[in-house]
Amino acid sequence: MAVTQEQSAVEQDRATHASFKILTSSFLRRRTAFWRSLIEMSSLSFALGVLSHLLGAAVGSPWSEIAGLLVYPAIVLGAWRLAPGRGTLWWRAGRVMVWCLLYALLTGVASWLYLEIWPISKPWFGLPAETLNVPFGELLLSTMLLTFSLVLPARVLLLLWGAARRRLRWLLTFSYVLVGTITLVIVPVVFSLFVAISSLATAPIVRPIDTSTERLAQALEPSLRKGVIPGELSPLLAQLIDGGAQLPL
Numbered sequence: 217m218a219v220t221q222e223q224s225a226v227e228q229d230r231a232t233h234a235s236f237k238i239l240t241s242s243f244l245r246r247r248t249a250f251w252r253s254l255i256e257m258s259s260l261s262f263a264l265g266v267l268s269h270l271l272g273a274a275v276g277s278p279w280s281e282i283a284g285l286l287v288y289p290a291i292v293l294g295a296w297r298l299a300p301g302r303g304t305l306w307w308r309a310g311r312v313m314v315w316c317l318l319y320a321l322l323t324g325v326a327s328w329l330y331l332e333i334w335p336i337s338k339p340w341f342g343l344p345a346e347t348l349n350v351p352f353g354e355l356l357l358s359t360m361l362l363t364f365s366l367v368l369p370a371r372v373l374l375l376l377w378g379a380a381r382r383r384l385r386w387l388l389t390f391s392y393v394l395v396g397t398i399t400l401v402i403v404p405v406v407f408s409l410f411v412a413i414s415s416l417a418t419a420p421i422v423r424p425i426d427t428s429t430e431r432l433a434q435a436l437e438p439s440l441r442k443g444v445i446p447g448e449l450s451p452l453l454a455q456l457i458d459g460g461a462q463l464p465l
Contacts, residue, residue: 247299254315257294258322261287265327273336274336281341291363295370300378312371316363324359328352370398 248256264286272280298315301308336348350358377391379386 246297248297249299250315252310253294253297253299254318254322257290257297257317258326261290261294261319262324262326262330265289265323266330268340269330269334269336272336272340276338277340280338284340288366291319291366292370295367296374298371300374312367316367317360319367320356320360320363323363324352324356327359328355331355369393373397395465 247253264283268280268284268287271283298312301311303311331349336345338345340348373390373393375389376386380390
């Protein structure tokens, strides 16, 4: 009897795993209509943004940044989920442009309303929290730029791949565009790593105690020369402890 129950539990687990695998595969491979893909991808991107914010408030870096980076493949997935549509090439291109515009509006407005209720309180990728709570116009513009810069190249690659499967001469064009797109992704990352390594070599994080003491004295000297009372130094000392004050190099 116990063996039968154990076998039943194992079979049920296998069935659940198979159902989840089929559902996930169907979601990733199936292409949907205009409004369904728009609602699904907008909801997914907004949920990932909220997850990044919650992880930032709960556990902080680096889990918040990792969850935030998942928004980028989610936008590219949206480019795949949107079915090609019918009509002329210009009509389909306009359809994609409208999809990108509506996607940016939905996610931008939803993100702005969310941040109005619960602003960002911790740094993200090293950026101070006060610089991340941007006005509505800047947030919407950045969302539009991000959406168009990811969706349009992905749609062009999908279009060229479809043409390459029908006509072999388009395969070379597809490979050139794919290499160019990968280069555009890799070059900023490599450049950022170069700048980060150069910055660490020029101004290392850990300095000798004598150097840190000298820089701290240089930061406090202007305030002390003005004859400020000790209580007025508290904000500056608090910024020094939090790392918000700019010390001379």
